[in-house]
Amino acid sequence: MxxxxxxxxxxxxxxxxxxxxxxxxxxxxxxLSIEMVPYDDSSILNCKGIIFTSANAIKYLDLKKIDKNIKCFCVGLATEKKAKNAGFQNIISAEGNVRNLLELIQQNFNSSDGNLIYISGEVISSDLDKKLIDEGYSITRLINYKTNHxxxxxxxxxxxxxxxxxxxxxxxxxxxxxxxxxxxxxxxxxxxxxxxxxxxxxxxxxxxxxxxxxxxxxxxxxxxxxxxxxxx
CATH class of the missing domain: 3.40.50.10090 (Rossmann fold)
Known part of the structure; x- marks a missing residue:
């Protein structure tokens, strides 16, 4: 084949x-080719949970200052594998789609638990952060890479x-x-x-x-x- x-x-x-x-x-x-985008990491320091919908978001993230024991939500297997290799210990993974990921976040992280940070590229297929804000969550979206055609x-x-x-x-x-x-x-x-x-x-x-x-x-x-x- x-x-x-x-x-x-x-x-x-x-x-x-x-x-x-x-x-x-x-x-x-x-x-496509992927290029890192400079970002302000101050919002990462006090977050209680981190969200990845792409392995590239992990690849282009400075991981040294991040607590690897916080809850780490991944959209699917490839992103989960990348997160494990990066040292995250408390990973919760969906089955490849944002709808399932949203449900998992709601089931495993209360809006009162603290700030979430969503690391992503410039273009995303679903406004996950806006949907969580509508549900009462405190969340910041951080863009750390862009895609070139x-x-x-x-x-x-x-x-x-x-x-x-x-x-x-x-x-x-x-x-x-x-x-x-x-x-x-x-x-x-x-x-x-x-x-x-x-x-x-x-x-x-x-x-x-x-x-x-x-x-x-x-x-x-x-x-x-x-x-x-x-x-x-």
């Missing part, structure tokens, strides 16, 4: 190796892709979906995806790519990539 992965190499190198071990052909098209891709890669189109493409965010749609249109390959299964982490991401004709569209959670290979 031919699999196309679209995350930055740091975020999918393990998956590339795993899929190759299973005997699959893997192509890599990094749609890659626009230049090797012509040799594109030509090889046209000859051997992937059976599966994994898309991880709305930003990725927008970047992928631009790639498809710029390369004028809109009509080559009818035998490709599109895997998206949210309906919002899949809706961006609905104008392209796919074999099937699946919604998945991070960590389910290998499982999905056997669903098509």
């Amino acid at each position: 031919h699999v196309l992965l679209t995350r930055p190499l740091d975020d999918c190198s393990d998956l590339i190796l795993r899929f190759k071990e299973l005997g699959h052909i893997v192509s890599h098209l990094p749609l 890659n626009k230049n891709f090797e012509k040799s890669f594109v030509e090889k892709l046209k000859i051997n189109m992937p059976d599966i493409v994994y898309i991880y965010s709305q930003n990725s979906a927008l970047s992928f749609l631009n790639f498809i249109k710029n390369e004028k390959i809109e009509n080559l995806w009818m035998n490709t299964n599109l895997m998206c982490m949210s309906e919002k991401s899949s809706s961006i790519l609905n104008e392209i004709k796919w074999k099937k569209i699946f919604i998945f959670n991070s960590g389910e990539e290998e499982f999905l290979l056997y669903k098509i």
